[in-house]
Amino acid sequence: MNTTRQQQVEAAVKWIEEAWREGALSQSGQGFIGQLEEAFTDRQYEVDDVMVQGEEVIARIVITGKHTGTFAGNPATGRMVRITQFHEFTVNDGRIVHRFGWYDTGTLLPQLQAGA
């Protein structure tokens, strides 16, 4: 049975919601995750975009948080920042597999630097 696009998107959004609640959304394999979780507090997320092709679903989310600790050598600024994260899934017949999670830092670093 074919899963509709809407069902695929909903499955991905639900996975993200549960991972967020369990504090498991950051498991991306990138080396700075521990530091990122400590450096940004009062974190909230929103789903920015979801793309679907066949069984593949890629969601882009934006996490907002307050920069209250050192990250990548940048001391706390107290600023609210926006951090983009991608999540890739395979969704088929109601089954969802999270294949890849990844933080963008290219758009994050400029927000932490002086004069930003």
Add this chain to the structure above:
Amino acid sequence: MTTTEQKNTEVVEAFIRAFWNGNDLSAADTFTTEDYLELSYQSKEGLKQFAAKILEAFPDKQYEVEEIIAEDDKVLVRMTVRGTHRGVFFGTAPTGRTMNVTLYRQYRLRDGKIAEHRGWIDMVTMWSQIQAG
């Protein structure tokens, strides 16, 4: 996948081959619409300047497409860029170290041409690789 989505995927793959791997800067003109919207490097010129800067710093740079999906007018691609730091990169002198960094690029296409681009790259990992030690 519709034929347009298939075609759009092929255009993006060809652009990555020509522009990012073949270092043909004119591809930024030939593959794009007149009203191309560049959301990461300001403009077509900004895109070319960035590509030239990366090439100078990492002369052997190569991008490998790891994942690519298309939906409607959008194409999203996840790549890995690998290269050796042999030139100045944003003020950092060459270290001879290698980078192996993940990035995403999202394109919008119209009539077989790239009309919009936005990119994301893991700069923290990249800096830690070339500055390590």
